[in-house]
Amino acid sequence: MIEIRGVSKIFQGEKAVDGISLTVHKGAIYGLLGSNGAGKTTLLKTLAGIYRPEEGTVTIGGKPVFEAPEVKQRIIFMPDSPYFFPQASIRSMAAFYRSVYPSWSEERFKELAAVFRLDQGRKLSRFSKGMQRQAAFWLALSCAPEVLIMDEPIDGLDPVMRRQIKNLLFQEVAERGLTVLISSHNLREIEDLCDHVGIMHGGKMLVEKDLDDLKADTHKIQVAFRDERHAGALTAKLQILHQEQRGSVNLYIVKGDRERISRAFHVYEPYVFDLLPLTLEEIFIYEMGDAGYDAQPILL
16 A cells, blocks of 8 residues: 655755655554654655655555645645644634545544534634644544554543544544554554554664564563573573663563573573563663663663
């Protein structure tokens, strides 16, 4: 559905996006993560056809996006700060969207009125940040897009509305095959939503995997050795992202096959060995640390 191949975008001689390639299949929810300044927003705007890449290609459904109105009519891009025309209300913005998007569904717009419960005649500039975000979702979903691209979409929403938005997105994906690409610093929300993730840093893609595969490939281990020298012996055998000692217990973050890792530790017959699941937030922090991005451990 979405194909990005070797894309680079340069601003004032610096590559904000550097040779990125990725594929997002129809009906997928793809989470784009990264450090501040990693190039996520630039990549999203390039995908939405707002920026022209200096190198590489961006296609949706096999067609280039930039300067292609017929392709952009199938896309909704929601920036981190919702934009509406000055003095506009939801009703007047709906009239504008209706004139631009052939896929606009008046029936869907009326259905969603019961979900968002916002005054359609009130000026959007008088709404709170969270209410403006709700209005943006209301309008976007009423357009019935094939592709929804969102930059920090849940910022400002209360927990009840966050759950409502997630349910609506799942419904759109299941019923219409909506394809979603979402960038967010709220990794707990991404973990709940996405089935595939990419982690960016310095304009490059560090990791790009199915979420379940990513979590199955990184492990947290608590171990107490019979001999302190055994801890050093493991360093050459495994890909260790992080290691620390708390009293007699050693903590490791290790990448690789679960069974191979388990065998490597059990060779030394440790007193204690616990292999624990990692959250996406923990994986992100230690991937960033492995890439040289300073981070404080959050292990408890």
